[in-house]
Every structure is written in structure tokens, then in C-alpha cells.
Amino acid sequence: xxxxxxxxxxxxxxxxxxxxxxxxxxxxxxxxxxxxxxxxxxxxxxxxxxxxxxxxxxxxxxxxxxxxxxxxxxxxxxxxxxxxxxxxxxxxxxxxxxxxx
Numbered sequence: 374x375x376x377x378x379x380x381x382x383x384x385x386x387x388x389x390x391x392x393x394x395x396x397x398x399x400x401x402x403x404x405x406x407x408x409x410x411x412x413x414x415x416x417x418x419x420x421x422x423x424x425x426x427x428x429x430x431x432x433x434x435x436x437x438x439x440x441x442x443x444x445x446x447x448x449x450x451x452x453x454x455x456x457x458x459x460x461x462x463x464x465x466x467x468x469x470x471x472x473x474x
Contacts, residue, residue: 388400388403405450406447408450409447409448409449409450410446410447411447412444412447412450412451412456413444413445413446413447413448414445414447416444416445416451416456416459417445419460419463419465420441420445420463423463423464423465425462425463427441427442427445430459430462430463433462434455434458434459434462436455441459444459
């Protein structure tokens with residue numbers, strides 16, 4: 374829920390109205406674009422914190438500055454392998470944590 378101008382808004386209902394119900398092709402397209410954008414933002418922030426330019430990162434993983442830019446802007450989603458290469462080139466690691474049962 375979100376409060377907007379002293380009104381409570383059901384975000385799930387708003388998303389459904391705007392992008393379709395979960396499970397529909399329209400919603401799947403929205404979800405994919407949202408994940409691409411979110412992934413790009415995570416990588417952008419990680420790169421900036423590491424004080425690495427797009428060009429330097431591209432050199433480290435043998436790709437182009439344009440590719441890094443498209444990932445950071447959510448235009449494309451890197452493969453899992455490329456995601457790990459980017460993370461590794463920034464001196465970071467991924468930890469998979471099992472949820473508490």
C-alpha cells in the first residue's frame with residue numbers, strides 16, 4: 374500500500390490495471406523490463422562504489438562500453454555468466470542465502 378495525497382493506494386491493483394494481471398503476457402513483459410532496470414541499477418551503483426568507469430569495466434570483462442551502458446540502463450539483461458563476470462570484475466561476490474524456514 375502507498376499513501377498518495379492522503380489516500381491509500383493498493384499498488385498491486387494499480388499494477389494490474391496498468392500492466393495486466395499476473396500471468397498475462399502484458400504483465401510478464403512489464404516484469405521482465407522492471408527486472409532488467411533493477412539489475413542495471415544494482416550494477417551501476419556497484420560500479421560507481423568501486424570507482425570504475427564503464428570503459429574500464431568493459432575492458433576487464435572483454436566487452437564494450439556500449440554493452441555496459443545498455444545493461445546499466447535496463448535496455449538488456451546480462452546472462453547469468455556475464456552477471457557473474459561483471460560482479461567479479463568489480464571485486465564483489467554473490468551469496469545465495471537459503472530462507473529461514
